[in-house]
Amino acid sequence: MVLNSYMPVKLITGRDCVRSSGKELKKLGSRCLIVTGRTAAKSSGALDDVLCALKDNSQEAILFDSIGQNPLLTDCMLAAEKAVSFGADFVIGIGGGSALDAAKCIAVLAANPGMTREQLYAFDWANEPLGIAVVGTTAGTGSEVTKVSVITTPDGRKKSFHHELIFPAVAFGDARYTMSLPERITRSTAVDVLAHCAESFFSRAANHISQLYAVEGIRLLLPVFRGFAEKGYDGITYEEREALYCASIYGGLAINVTGTAFPHTMGYLLTEQFGIPHGTACAVFQKEFFEYNKSVEPSLAERFLAEIGCSEEEYLTLIAEITPDCGVVMTEELVSASHSRWVGNGSIAKCRGEFTADMADGILREKFVR
Ligand SMILES: [Fe+2]
Numbered sequence: 001m002v003l004n005s006y007m008p009v010k011l012i013t014g015r016d017c018v019r020s021s022g023k024e025l026k027k028l029g030s031r032c033l034i035v036t037g038r039t040a041a042k043s044s045g046a047l048d049d050v051l052c053a054l055k056d057n058s059q060e061a062i063l064f065d066s067i068g069q070n071p072l073l074t075d076c077m078l079a080a081e082k083a084v085s086f087g088a089d090f091v092i093g094i095g096g097g098s099a100l101d102a103a104k105c106i107a108v109l110a111a112n113p114g115m116t117r118e119q120l121y122a123f124d125w126a127n128e129p130l131g132i133a134v135v136g137t138t139a140g141t142g143s144e145v146t147k148v149s150v151i152t153t154p155d156g157r158k159k160s161f162h163h164e165l166i167f168p169a170v171a172f173g174d175a176r177y178t179m180s181l182p183e184r185i186t187r188s189t190a191v192d193v194l195a196h197c198a199e200s201f202f203s204r205a206a207n208h209i210s211q212l213y214a215v216e217g218i219r220l221l222l223p224v225f226r227g228f229a230e231k232g233y234d235g236i237t238y239e240e241r242e243a244l245y246c247a248s249i250y251g252g253l254a255i256n257v258t259g260t261a262f263p264h265t266m267g268y269l270l271t272e273q274f275g276i277p278h279g280t281a282c283a284v285f286q287k288e289f290f291e292y293n294k295s296v297e298p299s300l301a302e303r304f305l306a307e308i309g310c311s312e313e314e315y316l317t318l319i320a321e322i323t324p325d326c327g328v329v330m331t332e333e334l335v336s337a338s339h340s341r342w343v344g345n346g347s348i349a350k351c352r353g354e355f356t357a358d359m360a361d362g363i364l365r366e367k368f369v370r
Helices: 017-028 046-056 073-086 097-111 117-121 183-201 208-231 238-258 262-274 278-283 286-296 298-308 312-322 332-342 357-368
Strands: 010-013 031-036 060-064 090-095 131-136 148-152 158-162 170-173
Touching (some): 017 046, 017 090, 017 131, 031 046, 031 073, 031 097, 046 060, 046 090, 046 131, 060 073, 073 097, 090 097, 097 117, 097 131, 117 158, 183 262, 183 278, 183 286, 183 312, 208 312, 262 286, 262 332, 262 357, 286 298, 286 357, 298 312, 332 357
Parallel strands (some): 031 090, 090 131
């Protein structure tokens, strides 16, 4: 039995955890750059809570609040310059995956002024990143507990880097911050969680610990998905929000061990070319992902369904019901032009059996070419 894993993040969860445990930020330094998107950090109340905690700790802060969806490397570079001129010794990311991933990237860039994109992705880092704290405001990414940052480079490609030095030192998880998320974000981020757990479970790199995380994540999600199917999205309770949030952390813990698989790799294409939100873009491939795994390793697929306590039919129906419509129509030219992306891709290589670039082309054709 293999149990290999490494998770150095101090994770603090529960109602009002930023206010009650804000002193944890003290260990990171005296001056920080706060990194957020344009609205969620403020509207959720998370930014106010962090500012209060920093004030109580007599720590100074400046704000960079221009991180968009699919954070741009150019924005991260601007933020890093701001951090350097302020003399920041740590970074706090507040938001969904975009803000948290950007904070990790900015922590690397700010510690290495003048670093190029090539140096960033080649891990040619002269200095260790600044300290990183994060506060999640969506239940999706799990970036709170991962060593992954996904950034959009100037050529429009989403490109991730993975390094143990970008694990946050502290992560705060308060489901209260997710209460006001609109339906479309709730659905898209929830299916991202499902994608993380399912892709991790079936990964070649999975082990006993990562599969426990993956199964627990889905077991938390399913009752909430069933509730959505029965009563819609209005009146979602705090308990349901908390279950989604905890599931997102389990998903993060799982992919931290294994990484993701072909739905994520192929989902990046839909996000880059059609602006489809990340979770939706990955979720639209989950049916094919399950069926592929069932064909190459039927006993594992059977075990998966038994452990999550769901029939295949219900599992695929729930995913279809909660995944927002993506409405993508693709040309044959785009399918051909994308072929090389699937060749030698690290996440695709982690799929069981032999998932080929031709199979990826076939899935795109079947689903999107009209
Ligand atoms: Fe994801």
